Amino acid sequence: MTFDTFITTVQTQIINPLITVLALAAFILFAYGVVEFIRGADNDEKRKIGQRHIIYGLIGLVILFGARTIVSILQKVIDSTQ
Secondary structure, X not given: OOHHHHHHHHHHHXXXXXXXXXXXXXXXXXXXHHHHHHHOOOOHHHHHHHHHHHHHHHHHHHHHHHHHHHHHHHHHHHHHOO
């Protein structure tokens, strides 16, 4: 197994599914925060908690999409060096 095929295998078998699962978790946290925010419309503390979950979910999604982009760029660089 060459280094190139090893990297491709790791990307397709481990990194991509892991990023997908983490992105799903971040989206669920975001959606839960929205529901919490709406349900707690009359309570400042519940709205703050919901807002915090929304922000954490969005930050997670941005980080994960950035990670996916970085992995894609690295793969293209490795492919172009051959």
